[in-house]
Amino acid sequence: MHIVIIGNGITGVTCARFIRKLSDTHQITLISAESKYFFSRTALMYIYMGHLTLKHTQPYENWFWAKNRIDLLQAYVSAVDTTNKSLQLDNGQTIAYDKLVIATGSKSNKFGWKGQDLAGVQGLYNLQDLQQLEKNSQNAQHAVIVGGGLIGIELAEMLVTRNIGVTLLAREQLFWDNVLPKEEAQLVSNHIKEHHIDLRLSTELKEVVPDENGRAKAVITNKGDAIPCQIVGLTAGVSPNISFLENSNIETARGVLVNHYLETNIPDVYAAGDCAQFSEPLAGRRPIEQVWYTGQRQGATVAYNICGQKQPYNPRLWFNSAKFLDIEYQTYGMVWNKLQEGEDQFYWEHPNGRICLKIVFDKKTQQVKGLNNFGFRMRHDVCEQWLLEKQDLAYFMTHLRAANFDPEFFEAHEPNIIKAYNQQFPNNKVQLKAKKSLMKTIFNY
Numbered sequence: 548m549h550i551v552i553i554g555n556g557i558t559g560v561t562c563a564r565f566i567r568k569l570s571d572t573h574q575i576t577l578i579s580a581e582s583k584y585f586f587s588r589t590a591l592m593y594i595y596m597g598h599l600t601l602k603h604t605q606p607y608e609n610w611f612w613a614k615n616r617i618d619l620l621q622a623y624v625s626a627v628d629t630t631n632k633s634l635q636l637d638n639g640q641t642i643a644y645d646k647l648v649i650a651t652g653s654k655s656n657k658f659g660w661k662g663q664d665l666a667g668v669q670g671l672y673n674l675q676d677l678q679q680l681e682k683n684s685q686n687a688q689h690a691v692i693v694g695g696g697l698i699g700i701e702l703a704e705m706l707v708t709r710n711i712g713v714t715l716l717a718r719e720q721l722f723w724d725n726v727l728p729k730e731e732a733q734l735v736s737n738h739i740k741e742h743h744i745d746l747r748l749s750t751e752l753k754e755v756v757p758d759e760n761g762r763a764k765a766v767i768t769n770k771g772d773a774i775p776c777q778i779v780g781l782t783a784g785v786s787p788n789i790s791f792l793e794n795s796n797i798e799t800a801r802g803v804l805v806n807h808y809l810e811t812n813i814p815d816v817y818a819a820g821d822c823a824q825f826s827e828p829l830a831g832r833r834p835i836e837q838v839w840y841t842g843q844r845q846g847a848t849v850a851y852n853i854c855g856q857k858q859p860y861n862p863r864l865w866f867n868s869a870k871f872l873d874i875e876y877q878t879y880g881m882v883w884n885k886l887q888e889g890e891d892q893f894y895w896e897h898p899n900g901r902i903c904l905k906i907v908f909d910k911k912t913q914q915v916k917g918l919n920n921f922g923f924r925m926r927h928d929v930c931e932q933w934l935l936e937k938q939d940l941a942y943f944m945t946h947l948r949a950a951n952f953d954p955e956f957f958e959a960h961e962p963n964i965i966k967a968y969n970q971q972f973p974n975n976k977v978q979l980k981a982k983k984s985l986m987k988t989i990f991n992y
Contacts, residue, residue, distance in 0.1 A: 548573050553624050554650035555579035558820030561846030567615050569854040580623035581673045591677050592701045596708045627795040629813045649818040653785035662755030667763035668779040671702045687711050687777040691766045693752045694783035695722045697869050702780045714745040714774050728884050735871045742872050755779050787822040802835050807859040809849050819845035864931050879930045880917025882907050895967040913939035924952035944968050944977045
């Protein structure tokens, strides 16, 4: 059986690896137009900043693929013929398949702005975008970034390291407040401004203005401001990369529509990762989950289903992590930007304005629903276990030290967090348990 996987990101590669683990006989072909070898796309910014080379971001040596009999093909799939079970490549080649996995990820959003296709205007998602940014950065003095999200702040940090001035346009009232609660969004907004980034909130792009050579020379905002620049970064989110499926029989909406087994409407065709959209979303989850961890798990699920060990996609507890310049961010469970019906919250913020903890819980039962932490690290396994055990707020507070991941000589915030908790909830005061040894913490939780 010949299994063809389109896309060699974390989803496609995980799928290929698991198929090979489960079967020694299937032929596997992994197609990508971006790069021949899999690399960690989340590390693109560190290549630009000089911390890593592309090779440093490749988890597997080049010989790994041949050893595991995974054929790599660098090409662009221009069309899918599900009737004849074949793929048309842009080089004129046709590839036949028995089973097909679509794992083509995302592409940067464009919303029809005037001048959005000018030279000097680009997104930041794939390796080609990084290469284009290197060219666009030559002799650039100022950049305008459009979009207040994770990719936008990464691009801002990258450019600042090259001493390129940055104006960041965000249509929200606070940075990323369509995802973050107000307190955390305010903390991040303040931090961005501390780095001398010109953050303009409640501001949108109206058009990009060209110079006499057809390159971007300025942007005009919806407020009528003209901002001179040589780079325009379009980072207003991403959308599933599925345009090549337009003339196929595969059902799509925003993404490729799949059931809970990641099967499409066409037999033997699957979709997973950023490009997949659940026709019936799982309870409490979004129909499209564009996160590294979920893409990896979906890739493995498809592998099991292809190899006859049928199982539905069963995501683990929601988790994400990111970095806002100097501030690390983790979220566990569901913390919406606004409290849902029946929810309450505990919030603590360090006086320096760069460290905070938010815990959301059920008003009636006190069961913790999720938490955000900024500026300090917590242990993934501990937080996940407590949430899966449905522990209440008092338990989290009492055992808070067990979740601390920071090295021994870092400042301990737990006493101040407990003090704030007891002030906010005087009828449910708690005492912080003594810290266990590191090894005991690891093996007990």
